[in-house]
Amino acid sequence: MATDNRVDGTSLRPGLEFAEYVEDFRRAGHEAVEWIASYLEHAREYPVLPRVKPGDLIDALPAAAPDGGESFDTILDDFQQKVVPAVTHWNHPRFLAYFACTGSTPAIVAEMLSAALNTNGLHWITSPAVAELEKVAMGWLRQWLGLPEGFFGIIYDTASVSTMHAIAAAREMAAPQFRENGSQPNLVVYTSEQSHSSVEKGAIAIGLGQKNVRKIATDEEFRMRPDLLFQAIEADLATGLKPFCVVATVGTTSTTSVDPVSEIADVAEKYGLWFHIDAAYAGSAAILPEYRHILAGAERAHSLVMNPHKWMFTPVDLSAFYTRRPDILRRAFSLVPEYLRPAEDPKAINLMDYGVPLGRRFRSLKLWFVMRYFGREGIQHLLRNHIQWAQEFAMWIDADQRFERVAPAPFSVVCFRFKGSDEQNKALLERVNATGEVFLSHTALKGQYVLRIAIGNLGTTRDDVVRTWELLKESAAAL
Numbered sequence: 001m002a003t004d005n006r007v008d009g010t011s012l013r014p015g016l017e018f019a020e021y022v023e024d025f026r027r028a029g030h031e032a033v034e035w036i037a038s039y040l041e042h043a044r045e046y047p048v049l050p051r052v053k054p055g056d057l058i059d060a061l062p063a064a065a066p067d068g069g070e071s072f073d074t075i076l077d078d079f080q081q082k083v084v085p086a087v088t089h090w091n092h093p094r095f096l097a098y099f100a101c102t103g104s105t106p107a108i109v110a111e112m113l114s115a116a117l118n119t120n121g122l123h124w125i126t127s128p129a130v131a132e133l134e135k136v137a138m139g140w141l142r143q144w145l146g147l148p149e150g151f152f153g154i155i156y157d158t159a160s161v162s163t164m165h166a167i168a169a170a171r172e173m174a175a176p177q178f179r180e181n182g183s184q185p186n187l188v189v190y191t192s193e194q195s196h197s198s199v200e201k202g203a204i205a206i207g208l209g210q211k212n213v214r215k216i217a218t219d220e221e222f223r224m225r226p227d228l229l230f231q232a233i234e235a236d237l238a239t240g241l242k243p244f245c246v247v248a249t250v251g252t253t254s255t256t257s258v259d260p261v262s263e264i265a266d267v268a269e270k271y272g273l274w275f276h277i278d279a280a281y282a283g284s285a286a287i288l289p290e291y292r293h294i295l296a297g298a299e300r301a302h303s304l305v306m307n308p309h310k311w312m313f314t315p316v317d318l319s320a321f322y323t324r325r326p327d328i329l330r331r332a333f334s335l336v337p338e339y340l341r342p343a344e345d346p347k348a349i350n351l352m353d354y355g356v357p358l359g360r361r362f363r364s365l366k367l368w369f370v371m372r373y374f375g376r377e378g379i380q381h382l383l384r385n386h387i388q389w390a391q392e393f394a395m396w397i398d399a400d401q402r403f404e405r406v407a408p409a410p411f412s413v414v415c416f417r418f419k420g421s422d423e424q425n426k427a428l429l430e431r432v433n434a435t436g437e438v439f440l441s442h443t444a445l446k447g448q449y450v451l452r453i454a455i456g457n458l459g460t461t462r463d464d465v466v467r468t469w470e471l472l473k474e475s476a477a478a479l
Ligand code: PLP
Pocket: 099, 157, 158, 159, 160, 161, 196, 198, 249, 251, 252, 253, 278, 279, 280, 281, 307, 319
């Protein structure tokens, strides 16, 4: 039995002493770890997509929380019987939709430890480990990505929030009076028509106005056209507007196209714009020496985001944000009431100064575990496999008369179509997904409905990709 470390031995709830509470945890914790291990071993036996209708889980659970506490056994039982059947299994090796990223066991262990410590990194003294491990892990990741030493790293939850912070810092650089006075209706941000909706959402969230987001057209390969960026900026300047920020993407959401970073950096420098790079998915590929070139020119960016939770086997949520102007980010966000005044030691990092969130989870722990467990070479091995299988899949598409590829496939995503109508492509996707064996997603390109396979899952094998291609061919034959 655990010893009760509280002085007066007060019960936690009627009938539950502290020692029993800890013992309960020990038993349930072991059971949960067993369940997780078996789940990971058998992930492919689950249907990828749950067989539930909207509202099923809500209906299966009581409308109000219990008055009296329940046992772990009862709760875990409901977890398995009611919650798991409503889960979409991102861990399934044939979850090949969106950016199909799994977590990994080192990160699961780290998440458990982080939850146990429940240490909250508001400023340095509230958890030196949170502040300093974040610096260490982000420094290691920066080296793996080949970003310059001067880049300051901070972890946010998602790329959407990272990009929102980039745009806010850009605004601080261009219009420092905004912080005090609010609204500045003439600021304009530029991005491509293929960039993720988070750019526009970030602009909405910080009050720039959707109409002040310019979506620059892309070339045949879905990359932002710098000549059109230049023209759009000139046109806005001519009407008295104030260009202040440009967001390029390395690995766009639909096709994983890579915007011409250096040429966009030229334009950004010419007009004094903050230059942000969204490398949320494809940034991971820069860990491979043969792909390092995708971030060429990134040293000229003011900020960059890449998500280990997209293609680096780290469970949601972990978004790595880098900036070479932490001073401006800090100017945009630092606000320190007396009750949060940190100790004044120049070596103490106070991450609350660099963004909206005050509370800070110990997210760096999982990144640190993942980087140590796999090592750079382990991650490189996984990424290379994914890229290779995607390239093979692209070749199968190219070689089959019934299908066509609709975009280059520079990484581990392939966009393709059955040569037929949008309705036939929709039907094909539905048919393939309805097998429960695989989950693919879709997008729209040049006005057409397009299917998409994304390989990024730790458990995926080449055989899974082969089987997916078979299912597609069988389903196409049955159309
Ligand atoms: N940027 C790109 C290129 C993405 O593909 C996505 C999501 O898929 C995001 C940003 C948003 O990511 P998050 O869910 O971390 O906000």
